[in-house]
Amino acid sequence: MGEIISRGFRGRRQQPDVSDRLPPGQYLTTDFPVLSAGPTPRPSLSTWSFSIVGEVESARRWTWEEFKALPTETFTVDIHCVTKWSKLDTTWEGVSLDTLLDGIETSGDYISAFSDGGYTTNLPLEEVTDGKAWVVHTFDGEPLTPEHGGPARLLVPHRYFWKSAKWVRGLELTSDDQPGFWETLGYHNDGDPWREQRYWGD
């Protein structure tokens, strides 16, 4: 297709220190938009738990108290939503998936993260290990609010943000890749923002 010029469109260009950090098709936002497909779940912390299940030697489960007692990491990353906004330098605290998966014997190569409300999303195990993913409970030094996925959400900053499942309650380890909620509704299975993998076929 030849280039279609939008007559009179100038656009709002960012300085290179910002534009170099924006994947293709993304724009900078400074607030923190909320997106979700349904009502915000508000689970009781007294019954909340985080589990690792599926193709593992023995399943693992933490209560909220046990989960909060795990060693945490505080880190600052850029996040990219498939709806086009990116937010730079967001600071989170949570438990590395390396910590949660430590010592677990599995034959699975994939995870399916599952959440309150029925949401799921899938990722290859190698994309969420070696310091690439966390289950976070703190944003900017404050407890994560329900509309942003609290009490705890997955955080996988190198993928579009729908992969960072809100209200996450556990990981199922699987041998086969099992496309999740948005991945079965037309969104890309891998969701790499730097390759602009928004939708099927991208």
Place this chain on the structure above:
Amino acid sequence: MAGTAVLGRLIWRVATVSGVIVETAGTKSLVLSVPGWPGHRPGQHVDVRLTAEDGYQAQRSYSIASPPEDGERITLTVERLDDGEVSTYLAGDLRVGDPLELRGPIGGYFTWTVADGAPLLLVAGGSGIAPLMAMLRHHAASGSDAPAVLLYSSRTVDDIIYRSELDELATPDLRTVVHTLTRGQPTGWPGYRRRIDSAMLSQVFGGPSPGALAYVCGPTSLVEGVATTLVNLGFAADQVRTERFGPTGG
């Protein structure tokens, strides 16, 4: 969770602006002719891409406001945001005859078609009416006999988008349209005069009938409040579907 996606690759298409409708002081509808448009389900959106002369590009998503019955003509309703890189262009500079690149349809959950049945409960805030308008227009065009109710919150009477068409779409027993105005009402205003709350939702919708689907679209504060209230009123979480229309970056 029901829903089906459109199969295959979403290619960029060149649409032509065939009409521009001034809806309110801050909102315009763009009527687009899209050769080869594959059709869509009400509630879906498109990605729009603008390209400057030096190749700089910007993309945004906009809900489709028209029903699938319009064929290769789709309508986007764009609210002009003061700081909006793309919306100021779409709702300002764009003229009839201009080309516009888009791809879609996108989104497989916040959708309703006549085949889904109902009752259909719609809650809109401001320009969040756009995808719900696609559902109401489809409801009318398809001759659906499922009851549909729209509760629409606007700031003032002049901010109501599609006002006269909504009046025409309303019928005594089939399609009900209820307005609330949050920042001032004309003399003799017959609708509500406050933000949407639990009492209003229960009065307008009644209880949670089995099989009913609620679609809520608007700013985050409205969507969060309404969705939570509907659950508190007894709706199952999977009866309530949400979409956000915020003045973010747009």
